[in-house]
Amino acid sequence: MSLLEVQGLEARYGLLSAVRGINLAIAEGEKVALVGANGAGKTTLLRTIAGVHHVAGGRIVFEGADITHVSAHRRCASGIALVPEGRRLFPAMTVEENLLVAQSAKREGPWHLESVLEAFPQLKPKLKAPAGELSGGQQQATAIGRALMTNPRVLLLDEVSLGLSPVAVHAVYESLGALLKTKTAIVLVEQDLQRTLDVADRIVCMLEGAIVAEGRAHEMSREQVMGHYFGSRTESTAQRATA
Amino acid sequence: MIWVNQIIQGILLGGYYALLACGLSFMFGVMGIINIAHGSLAVVAAYMLFVLADQFQVNPFIGLIAVVPIMALVGWVLHRLVLERSARAGELVPILSTFGLAIVLDNSMFTHFGADTRSLAPYIGTLDYDSWTLPGNLIIGKLPLITFAVAVLLLGGLHLLLRRTALGRRIRAATVDPDTAQLVGVNARAVYAAATAIAMVTVAIAGAFQAMRATFDPYIGGQLLIFAFEAVVIGGAGSLWGTLFGGIVLGVAQSIGAQIHPQGFLIAGHAVFLVILVARLYVTRDMRHFFRLFRRRAV
Numbered sequence: 001m002s003l004l005e006v007q008g009l010e011a012r013y014g015l016l017s018a019v020r021g022i023n024l025a026i027a028e029g030e031k032v033a034l035v036g037a038n039g040a041g042k043t044t045l046l047r048t049i050a051g052v053h054h055v056a057g058g059r060i061v062f063e064g065a066d067i068t069h070v071s072a073h074r075r076c077a078s079g080i081a082l083v084p085e086g087r088r089l090f091p092a093m094t095v096e097e098n099l100l101v102a103q104s105a106k107r108e109g110p111w112h113l114e115s116v117l118e119a120f121p122q123l124k125p126k127l128k129a130p131a132g133e134l135s136g137g138q139q140q141a142t143a144i145g146r147a148l149m150t151n152p153r154v155l156l157l158d159e160v161s162l163g164l165s166p167v168a169v170h171a172v173y174e175s176l177g178a179l180l181k182t183k184t185a186i187v188l189v190e191q192d193l194q195r196t197l198d199v200a201d202r203i204v205c206m207l208e209g210a211i212v213a214e215g216r217a218h219e220m221s222r223e224q225v226m227g228h229y230f231g232s233r234t235e236s237t238a239q240r241a242t243a
Numbered sequence: 244m245i246w247v248n249q250i251i252q253g254i255l256l257g258g259y260y261a262l263l264a265c266g267l268s269f270m271f272g273v274m275g276i277i278n279i280a281h282g283s284l285a286v287v288a289a290y291m292l293f294v295l296a297d298q299f300q301v302n303p304f305i306g307l308i309a310v311v312p313i314m315a316l317v318g319w320v321l322h323r324l325v326l327e328r329s330a331r332a333g334e335l336v337p338i339l340s341t342f343g344l345a346i347v348l349d350n351s352m353f354t355h356f357g358a359d360t361r362s363l364a365p366y367i368g369t370l371d372y373d374s375w376t377l378p379g380n381l382i383i384g385k386l387p388l389i390t391f392a393v394a395v396l397l398l399g400g401l402h403l404l405l406r407r408t409a410l411g412r413r414i415r416a417a418t419v420d421p422d423t424a425q426l427v428g429v430n431a432r433a434v435y436a437a438a439t440a441i442a443m444v445t446v447a448i449a450g451a452f453q454a455m456r457a458t459f460d461p462y463i464g465g466q467l468l469i470f471a472f473e474a475v476v477i478g479g480a481g482s483l484w485g486t487l488f489g490g491i492v493l494g495v496a497q498s499i500g501a502q503i504h505p506q507g508f509l510i511a512g513h514a515v516f517l518v519i520l521v522a523r524l525y526v527t528r529d530m531r532h533f534f535r536l537f538r539r540r541a542v
Contacts, residue, residue, distance in 0.1 A: 104427060
């Protein structure tokens with residue numbers, strides 16, 4: 001049984017349809033990568049699943065319960081966490097306060113302040129520093145740590161490497177390594193295609209708000225994904241595999 | 244020594260203004276809402292204490308034990324029924340809706356209690372006029388000193404609440420970015436309702452001290468709002484310790500104004516407010532622009 005199921009999901013910005021008829025099922029512990037060009041609807045899809053963007057149609061089912069119209073904080077409390085694009089930290093609050101505020105979700109689990117600092121050791125010396133004064137890599141680590149503090153069953157990661165130096169990206173992914181081995185399901189939106197293929201179990205390609213292809217990561221080549229990414233290949237890998 | 248005495252009286256009066264203003268500042272800082280009914284709600288609390296004192300012989304300080312939670316509940320309901328709904332319609336709508344609420348409250352109190360002025364001073368013994376005389380004939384009133392101490396304690400308490408508690412962290416997070424706060428499990432609606440309840444606790448205390456130190460009537464809320472608003476603007480909107488500073492500046496200005504001319508009390512306060520408002524709007528902006536240019540050239 002799927003942990004998270006998205007059925008015919010629609011999301012709009014005014015009259016503009018940003019996400020169209022998305023069907024997606026994510027199993028416990030599965031690592032799914034969403035790839036697609038800018039404007040493909042990846043971020044909107046994650047925001048809609050997390051509850052901060054209005055659902056225009058379709059359903060979202062989590063652990064068998066319909067959460068389509070459940071508020072974002074309740075979704076977080078039930079185990080869905082989003083690391084938003086651009087980190088969205090609370091800049092005047094310290095790193096420690098940014099992490100502790102996520103305890104509002106009140107979920108039991110392995111993640112608490114000590115375990116997060118163990119996973120992201122670069123944050124230890126910055127614990128009392130305002131989050132707005134951190135480097136990009138440290139901010140991203142704080143944003144991921146903050147989401148982990150809610151002890152999620154599904155972690156939605158939106159553009160974790162955006163705007164970071166290669167060294168910072170490496171450090172963030174190194175810290176994510178331990179997380180990737182856990183039972184937490186991850187939906188990852190990432191521009192770095194090679195990293196995506198390395199960490200994901202399944203690749204889902206989006207174009208103009210719809211899923212155009214999906215398949216197991218080890219069955220898809222970089223070229224195939226690039227083809228779907230730019231919309232030059234319309235045949236689904238899954239369909240091709242079936243054929 | 245007369246001037247020193249006036250400055251001391253002004254500082255103590257500033258404590259009262261800070262007490263009056265801290266709820267207004269807190270609500271603006273957390274939710275960006277200017278509560279025009281702030282003064283009227285303080286008068287509501289004063290009438291509650293008056294009824295307890297007049298009908299049931301309850302000392303106003305003891306009466307606060309009952310009135311503070313009632314006002315907190317009023318705050319919660321006010322947020323859920325009025326502020327939350329009106330805030331969804333834009334920044335100006337809460338101003339209009341709280342203005343309407345102020346009119347309803349003022350006229351309801353007038354209907355129920357009439358136009359007579361009341362005071363809680365007769366119910367607090369000699370505290371209203373007791374004072375210490377210091378060397379140099381400096382006079383420190385006991386009630387003004389208690390008011391000032393309560394203002395400092397209340398502002399300190401709010402500061403600690405925001406900095407040291409889980410609720411404070413949630414309030415600060417929801418203040419900065421309510422969407423992201425929700426993403427980490429913060430119920431922004433409940434946080435805002437709690438913040439309004441906290442603001443109403445301060446309003447209840449401010450209403451009590453207003454009624455103890457002076458008289459009140461159903462229509463005095465507007466005047467209280469003006470003083471509170473001036474203290475908030477002078478001290479910097481949303482800044483708690485700035486509110487204390489703003490209250491003291493306003494109090495000292497009024498006190499010195501009264502010493503210069505019997506009618507100078509209100510005029511001096513309003514004049515200082517206007518000067519600081521203009522300075523905030525133009526001078527600081529120009530100064531910031533100047534320093535930005537200077538820095539750019541230096542680079």
